[in-house]
Amino acid sequence: MSLSGVAAIAGIGATEFSKESGRSELQLSAEATLAALADAGLEASDVDGLTTFTMDSTAEIALARELGMGELRFFSRINYGGGAACGTVQQAAMAVATGVADVVVAYRGFNERSGHRFGQVQGAAAAQANTNGLDNAWTYPYGLSTPAATVAMQARRYMHEYGATSEDFGRVAVADRRHAATNPNAFFYEKPITLEDHQSSRMIADPLRLLDCCQESDGGVAIVVTSTERARDLKAGAVPIVAAAQGSAPDQFVMTSYFRDDLGIPEIGVVGRELWRQSGLSPDDIDTAVLYDHFTPYVLMQLEELGFCATGEAKDFIADGAIEIGGRLPLNTHGGQLGEAYIHGMNGIAEAVRQVRGTSVNQVAGARHVLVTAGTGVPTSGLILGT
Amino acid sequence: MSDLQERFDEIKARGYAEAREGADPVNEPMIRHWAEAIGDTNPRWQPGPDCEAPPAMAQVWTMPGLVAERPPGEPLWDTMVALDDAGYTSVLGTNCDQTYARTLRPGERVSISSRLDDVVGPKQTGVGEGYFVTTRNTWTVDGEEVATMLFRVLKFKPGTGRPTVDRTKLVRPMVNRDSAFFWEGTAAGELRIQKCNACGELRHPPGPVCPSCHAMDRGYVVASGRGAVHSFLEHHAPQVPGKQLPLTIALIELDEGVRMVGEVPAGVAIGDAMEVWFDRIDDELTLAQWRPVGTAPAEPEPEPASDLPVWELPITPTLVVSTALATRDFQDVHHDRDLAQSHGSKDIFLNILTTTGLVQRYVTDWSGPQTQVLSCALRLGAPAHPYDTLRFTGEIVSEDDGVTTIDVTGRVSLGNHVNARLEVRR
Incomplete structure (x- = not known):
């Protein structure tokens, strides 16, 4: 039995992306879900499954009540922050493939800028009465308590081992912002940056500069999943889920996997191997990718873990504009989370759908297979969408 | 020349202001309240026909009351108003040097006359940008000079100093x-x-x-406590509770093969040899931190041997409030914790008049009740908050011609609360 191609994304929807939505997180998720259902040509009453992030503040039943959905036969949540993004679609695909649900909506809505900001010290993460809280006892009391700082520790080691530089990280930001500049839905629409802008941006957690860090955003995104067969008959057609994977590596922690031999992100390697196994594809088959870019160093490390280049060679892989539109592997054509918005990776899945549909504002001609990843540094997930 | 400097010059040019008489004469009830609050049991301050006023009370007799209006033209007050207007709204006493010609007796009426001596600034200090304001004050009884005071305060702009970090507020x-x-x-x-x-x-x-x-x-x-830097970062933003930024945090690979995160000094590099040290935050928490091998900080300066018996005074809210009121000091920071905190303090704190009284009590408890305090010069440091302990030590500097010079240090957990030099005749 294989998951590959059985389920498809039939609809995508989003709110506007802003720094202050002015409405509740429940409303954001409801708006995004209605938009996604309208895109698919489905009604709320067609939905019988809901899935989201463990971190999401909107209960599945609250969203169902709000939109007058009927009976739900499937609901689930995925843990580990942004690592959940593609995992929610995997949940939906598995539910559809196994017949436990017909139409599943994966949603995420938050006021992550005007409300609880993830970039600030996450004191609550250290106060959780669970093993995650205990894990954080080894870092937070020393002041290592923001996402940027946790990544900076890995980035410094990566620079030391492979000779990558801050400019190499900056090239990711430049590519993202170039793509955002032509995306009217992006917060940084018409605001490209240069490498010099990146290099002169202030230090947040040395070696990470401000422009190495994604935005904080308000907004919501929803993805409608149903069987590929059914989706083909719907309004927007089918974007088949060619592969869907989750991954956690040995000695895994949330953002602080510092105690295993390699300070890298082997969990995304776990995801990659499973994506290639399910799909039968290889990196050469990928036309464009959306690599989770909450912090630029992780984009380089993902390229290596996923097999687009050898370990330590991502800086060379991206050096000549390869990840910009027109390059060998355009990345984050919507502008990524640095350029479009930080919707915990869900907006990246929507962009991958647009690339397969051929409707992206930065369309990669003839894109047939698009790889998407979720939050790195944490147990994570990935998708290959395609025709 | 700035407007501010012009105002200072104008106030200085006035010289001594017209003498202002205290609201009450020297009187036994106020002396008794003061002695109770300070805990000074010297029989000379007891009510009765031979009752004297403690020299440390010199300023008390002319303190403005709770609702008293400031008389126009008082130099210190006018200078404070000028600095308030310019945004220098916070105040911190730094020096209080008093001399005493004689003790006062109940019934005597004390007057004060002040002049602005100097205003120096703006200077960047630890607490913020500010001006050091020095006034000279003379107390008289029927024209006889009975005591003097050089008084220096730092008037500063709140929020312009080094951010004060309460280490105990860290994420636990x-x-x-x-x-x-x-x-x-x-x-x-x-x-x-x-x-x-x-x-x-x-x-x-x-x-x-x-x-x-x-x-x-x-x-x-x-563990052996030795290891090497495996990686590190320097955190600049955002603020982290309980930490001074920028903050360098490292991942240490211990000689035993495991890794631990800890704070390190700025400037480390991957591979640097490190050793552990233990950073006691409070009774509840001690953190293992790291420093380059061989950079152990000098041992804290040993407390000088005290010629006077060491005196440890637990600071309680009652002590702070009762002494503030017994010295007729109604500033909110000495009795109202909410307001003290709104002004940026951790809690209420001892006022200067009380520190003056405690220092003199410490010396005279040792030297005997008949001791005549001739002068008392205070340099003020860390605030003395409730639940801390004020630890006094004293060193005899010299004994000349019947005059003993004694240096007194009063320490609290935050550092030196007061360094004082007293001259006494025993």
Whole structure:
């Protein structure tokens, strides 16, 4: 039995992306879900499954009540922050493939800028009465308590081992912002940056500069999943889920996997191997990718873990504009989370759908297979969408 | 020349202001309240026909009352108003040097006359940008000079100093039965690494089961405390509770093979040899931190041998409030914690008149009740808040011609609260 191609994304929807939505997180998720259902040509009453992030503040039943959905036969949540993004679609695909649900909506809505900001010290993460809280006892009391700082520790080691530089990280930001500049839905629409802008941006957690860090955003995104067969008959057609994977590596922690031999992100390697196994594809088959870019160093490390280049060679892989539109592997054509918005990776899945549909504002001609990843540094997930 | 400087010059040019008489004559009830609050049992301050006023009360007799209006033209007040207007709204006493010609007797009416001596600034200080304002004050009784005071305050702009960091506000570790041994170790000055008693494997972070052999029989070894920087970062933003930024945090690979996160000094590099030290935050928490091998800070300066018996005074809210009122000091920071905190203080704190009284009590408790205090010069430092302990030591500097010069130091947990030099005739 294989998951590959059985389920498809039939609809995508989003709110506007802003720094202050002015409405509740429940409303954001409801708006995004209605938009996604309208895109698919489905009604709320067609939905019988809901899935989201463990971190999401909107209960599945609250969203169902709000939109007058009927009976739900499937609901689930995925843990580990942004690592959940593609995992929610995997949940939906598995539910559809196994017949436990017909139409599943994966949603995420938050006021992550005007409300609880993830970039600030996450004191609550250290106060959780669970093993995650205990894990954080080894870092937070020393002041290592923001996402940027946790990544900076890995980035410094990566620079030391492979000779990558801050400019190499900056090239990711430049590519993202170039793509955002032509995306009217992006917060940084018409605001490209240069490498010099990146290099002169202030230090947040040395070696990470401000422009190495994604935005904080308000907004919501929803993805409608149903069987590929059914989706083909719907309004927007089918974007088949060619592969869907989750991954956690040995000695895994949330953002602080510092105690295993390699300070890298082997969990995304776990995801990659499973994506290639399910799909039968290889990196050469990928036309464009959306690599989770909450912090630029992780984009380089993902390229290596996923097999687009050898370990330590991502800086060379991206050096000549390869990840910009027109390059060998355009990345984050919507502008990524640095350029479009930080919707915990869900907006990246929507962009991958647009690339397969051929409707992206930065369309990669003839894109047939698009790889998407979720939050790195944490147990994570990935998708290959395609025709 | 700035407007501010013009106002200072104008106030200075006035010289001594017209003498202002205290609201009440020297009187036994106020003396008794003061002696009770300060805890000074010198029989000379007891009510009766021979009652004298403690020299440290000189300023008390002319303090403005709770609702008293400031007389126009008072130099210190006018200078404070000028600085308030310019945004220098916070105040901190730095020096108070008093001399006493004689003790006062109940019934005497004391007057004060002040002049602005100097305004120096703006200067960048630890608490913020400010001006040092020095006034000279003379107390008289029927025209006879009975006491003098040089008084210096720092008037500063709040929020312009080094951010004060309350180290105890850091994010605290969650501790459970699987990790308690580690934190008990740091408190005891030991860096403990979990060890499987069955297979001997070392492990950090710890857990209840040995991942290698699944034994649930765990112990620990005490680490050598040596390691090397495996990676590090320098945190600049955002603010982190309990930490001064920028903050360098490193991942240390211990000689024993496990890794731990800790704070390190700025300027480390990957591979640098490090050694552990134990950073006691409070009774609840001690952190294992790291520094380059061979850079152990000099031992804290040993407390000088005290010629006077050491006196440890627990500071209580009652002490702070009762002494503030007994010295007729109604500034909110000495009796109202909410307002003290709104002004940026951790809590209420002792006022200068009380510190003056405590220092003189400390010396005269040792030298005897007949001691005549001739002068008392205070340099003020860290605030003395409730729940701290004020520890006095004293050193005899010289004895010349019947005059003994004594240096008194009063320490609190934050550092030196007061350094004082007294001249007394025994």
